Amino acid sequence: MAMTGVLRPGHAQIRVLDLEEGINHYKNVLGLIETARDKQGRVYFKAWDERDHNSVIIREADSAGIDFFAFKVSDKATLDKLDRDLQEYGLKTSRIPAGELLETGERVRFEIPSGHQIELYWEKTDIGTPETYTNPPPWTDAAERGIAPIRLDHCLLYGPDIEKVQDIFTKVLGFYLVEHVVMEDGKTDLAIWLSCSIKAHDIAFVRHPEPGKLHHVSFLLESWEKVLRAADIMSMNKVSIDIGPTRHGITRGTTIYAFDPSGNRFETFCGGYQCYPDWKPIKWTWEEVGTGIFYHDRALNERFLTVVS
């Protein structure tokens, strides 16, 4: 498919309760590369195989959670068009000047009905080295330190009005519905998985009464063996593991859910199928929701629907 418009998830800004603890987790346990710190005290990270300057930003705060989740778009014309389209749809947008987030161009921010702040931007400094672009090795030393995911891959957000959220993402931003879970009535969606690419999801939502909540940000690994290695590293570092290693029925990814020291859930996963916008969405029924979320246990754990940050 043509890759135009919204390209991919770009960055997530996450609140942590203790900055030093957060830095240790994201750098030494998760194995992201620290790329900068700014005057506000925020710390910036990228995964070893990402080229742009940052994908995860953490800041210290009194409560954990996510400040915003951003998508990179293909160019300035697209950014301006999507800003206009969002306003015409009825959403209020604001422009955040270039440089407010280090090495990142102007951002368009808007709140979606689930209570989350979503951003679009098109410029972020490419910090790939000469080795990235000429005769590159398949991996570097940084690919061995900590869990070392390839990239920030997607997030799962909890909030109300997810049908309105789906309308915005599909009608304005060009996403398509890949999978969904329906509630007991057989009609109302409990959860939706949306893609702007050929990934099974770039963002997902679960219906939840409280707005603006984070279920998890997710990081991609190359293999099931790396998922197992991630679980080893989590245990070596006394990371609180929610579930896994296991497999999702939905998207087919192999996965671990765990918590950062502040209680923000994160996922390290591998796999999942590739899909296309012309594919009909896959439906999971209420009776099989446990199988959809955790394919082997065939049941949700209590935490899946209740523990968010």
Ligand SMILES: [Fe+2]
């Ligand atoms: Fe996920």
